[in-house]
Amino acid sequence: MAEGKFNEIHGWAAMEPGMKVEPWSYTPRPLGDRDIEIKIEYSGICGSDIHINKNDWGNSEYPQISGHEIVGKVVAKGPRVKHFELGDTVGVGGMCYACRQDDCRPCKRGLEQHCPKCAYIIGGRYPDGVRTHGGFAEAVRVNEYYASKIPAAIDPAYAPPLMCAGLTVFAPMVNKGVKRGDRVGIVGIGGLGHLAIQFAAALGAEVVAISHSPSKREQCMELGVTQFVDTSNREEAEALRKSLDFLFVCSTAGAEKYNEFITWMACESQIVILGLPSEPLKVYPGELVFSGTSISGSQIGGLSMTRKTLEFAAKHNIRPMIERFPIAKINEAMEHVESGKVRYRAVLEL
Numbered sequence: 001m002a003e004g005k006f007n008e009i010h011g012w013a014a015m016e017p018g019m020k021v022e023p024w025s026y027t028p029r030p031l032g033d034r035d036i037e038i039k040i041e042y043s044g045i046c047g048s049d050i051h052i053n054k055n056d057w058g059n060s061e062y063p064q065i066s067g068h069e070i071v072g073k074v075v076a077k078g079p080r081v082k083h084f085e086l087g088d089t090v091g092v093g094g095m096c097y098a099c100r101q102d103d104c105r106p107c108k109r110g111l112e113q114h115c116p117k118c119a120y121i122i123g124g125r126y127p128d129g130v131r132t133h134g135g136f137a138e139a140v141r142v143n144e145y146y147a148s149k150i151p152a153a154i155d156p157a158y159a160p161p162l163m164c165a166g167l168t169v170f171a172p173m174v175n176k177g178v179k180r181g182d183r184v185g186i187v188g189i190g191g192l193g194h195l196a197i198q199f200a201a202a203l204g205a206e207v208v209a210i211s212h213s214p215s216k217r218e219q220c221m222e223l224g225v226t227q228f229v230d231t232s233n234r235e236e237a238e239a240l241r242k243s244l245d246f247l248f249v250c251s252t253a254g255a256e257k258y259n260e261f262i263t264w265m266a267c268e269s270q271i272v273i274l275g276l277p278s279e280p281l282k283v284y285p286g287e288l289v290f291s292g293t294s295i296s297g298s299q300i301g302g303l304s305m306t307r308k309t310l311e312f313a314a315k316h317n318i319r320p321m322i323e324r325f326p327i328a329k330i331n332e333a334m335e336h337v338e339s340g341k342v343r344y345r346a347v348l349e350l
């Protein structure tokens with residue numbers, strides 16, 4: 001068995017439910033034959049990290065090292081690693097285990113995130129019961145299947161948000177069939193939305209950014225939208241009627257907003273939920289039936305889609321807008337994300 005460089009991994013953990021993290025270390029799993037050890041250089045902060053730290057979903061365990069937008073260099077590898085060399089710059093996203101058996105339908109379709117045995121890198125467990133820890137740390141070990149090479153065209157500091165946010169918006173655009181000429185609405189111009197605009201534009205869509213903050217108009221135009229709709233202006237919102245082929249809901253828009261969303265949709269169109277409302281949706285079924293609009297959701301994406309996302313972003317020069325924080329300021333950075341002040345993704349430098 002190969003040795004790793006880190007016998008003890010130092011990170012920043014939530015010790016109890018809440019926002020605050022503090023230094024804490026753990027002994028990593030032995031470096032398996034197909035495992036790589038990554039010395040982390042950049043780690044993105046995603047809303048889910050904060051939800052897990054705060055135990056918002058009720059299943060968190062402590063201490064907990066979050067962080068699932070991980071980028072760094074391979075510093076050790078098991079003897080049977082095929083795809084990576086020492087020194088490669090790689091990224092790891094939300095997952096670190098799936099069964100990958102032929103009789104597992106999600107795994108067979110490349111949708112490892114839906115595998116019943118899938119382990120998330122934060123708040124997860126391997127089949128042997130060992131808890132997973134994420135990227136707010138100096139290093140992480142994963143099976144090579146769950147790591148992806150960062151294309152040379154992408155500055156590694158800008159790569160972390162592509163591992164979760166970028167994948168989250170690009171996967172449903174591909175899977176649900178966004179194509180050249182489609183009119184694609186993006187609601188909620190933030191961490192997900194500003195990337196969704198760029199991916200949809202690069203797919204050849206006519207992109208409509210929809211926001212109640214007119215201050216975001218100029219930035220959206222720079223990111224490639226054809227139209228900006230300020231929903232605080234009634235006339236602008238009304239003019240959206242029956243005009244969109246797709247609507248990606250990137251905000252946690254209230255459940256009561258969905259009836260209005262449906263009025264914006266062209267016939268046989270699709271609304272895709274990416275940001276979670278906390279209440280059940282209130283939708284008049286007639287609105288869906290008469291327009292043929294469907295509402296669906298999507299959660300991250302599988303590993304082949306992760307690699308596709310990185311390649312597509314490299315090719316079309318899609319980059320997140322980031323604010324950088326040294327790891328010592330991790331608590332400040334998380335507050336910044338939680339309060340919605342960050343433009344538009346926070347990246348920790350280790």
Ligand SMILES: [Zn+2]
Pocket residue numbers: 046047048049068164165
């Ligand atoms: Zn995430």
Ligand SMILES: [Zn+2]
Pocket residue numbers: 098099100101104105106107115116117
């Ligand atoms: Zn599976």
